[in-house]
Amino acid sequence: MYEEVISAPIPVLISDEKVMLEVCGWSVAAGFASPAADHTRKRIDLNKHLIYNGDATHVFRVAGDSMTGIGIYEGDRLLIDRSIEPKHNSIVLAVLNSEFTVKRLYKRGGVVKLVAENPIYPTTVIKEADDFTVWGVVTFNLHKLL
Numbered sequence: 627m628y629e630e631v632i633s634a635p636i637p638v639l640i641s642d643e644k645v646m647l648e649v650c651g652w653s654v655a656a657g658f659a660s661p662a663a664d665h666t667r668k669r670i671d672l673n674k675h676l677i678y679n680g681d682a683t684h685v686f687r688v689a690g691d692s693m694t695g696i697g698i699y700e701g702d703r704l705l706i707d708r709s710i711e712p713k714h715n716s717i718v719l720a721v722l723n724s725e726f727t728v729k730r731l732y733k734r735g736g737v738v739k740l741v742a743e744n745p746i747y748p749t750t751v752i753k754e755a756d757d758f759t760v761w762g763v764v765t766f767n768l769h770k771l772l
Contacts (some may be wrong), residue, residue: 676766682709684762686719693717693728695743702769704728706762717764722750723757731760 673754677683688702696717698704706719714733719726720740730751731739738752 644670676705678707678765679709682762683707683765685768688728692742692744694747695770696730698728698743698767699769704764705766707765707766708762709767710763712763714759719761719764721757721761722752726761728764742743752770 629735644728673680684706684708688698688700688704693699698717704719710716712718712731714731715735716731717728718731718740719728720728720731722740723767727740729742732739732749737760740750740752742749
């Protein structure tokens with residue numbers, strides 16, 4: 627297990643082209659298949675459902691395993707919105723001493739920490755001498771199943 631630190635992540639370009647998919651009008655059980663699956667109702671644009679602010683949203687590929695405890699794995703793509711105010715417990719892309727990292731943000735009582743979601747990684751307490759900024763807030767994880 628390792629965590630690769632990226633000094634300058636390269637964003638994945640988001641196409642302006644609409645991506646339209648069929649949407650069913652009912653929930654899908656994780657049990658037996660529904661014979662009504664062929665009767666979809668409408669098409670949706672994934673950009674409208676996944677991106678809140680297109681000008682401030684970027685896609686980054688994950689390197690490392692420090693966030694596997696919440697389902698973020700090596701190779702996943704994260705949608706990161708720079709226009710969202712980071713809050714306590716947000717999953718963020720942070721820059722700490724010129725290195726980018728994805729972690730859970732802890733902000734309570736004047737204490738700021740970056741918390742990994744894998745017990746083999748320590749929590750990082752942000753010190754006054756650290757060069758620290760939150761680059762953006764993670765809004766979605768695009769995890770490939772196949």
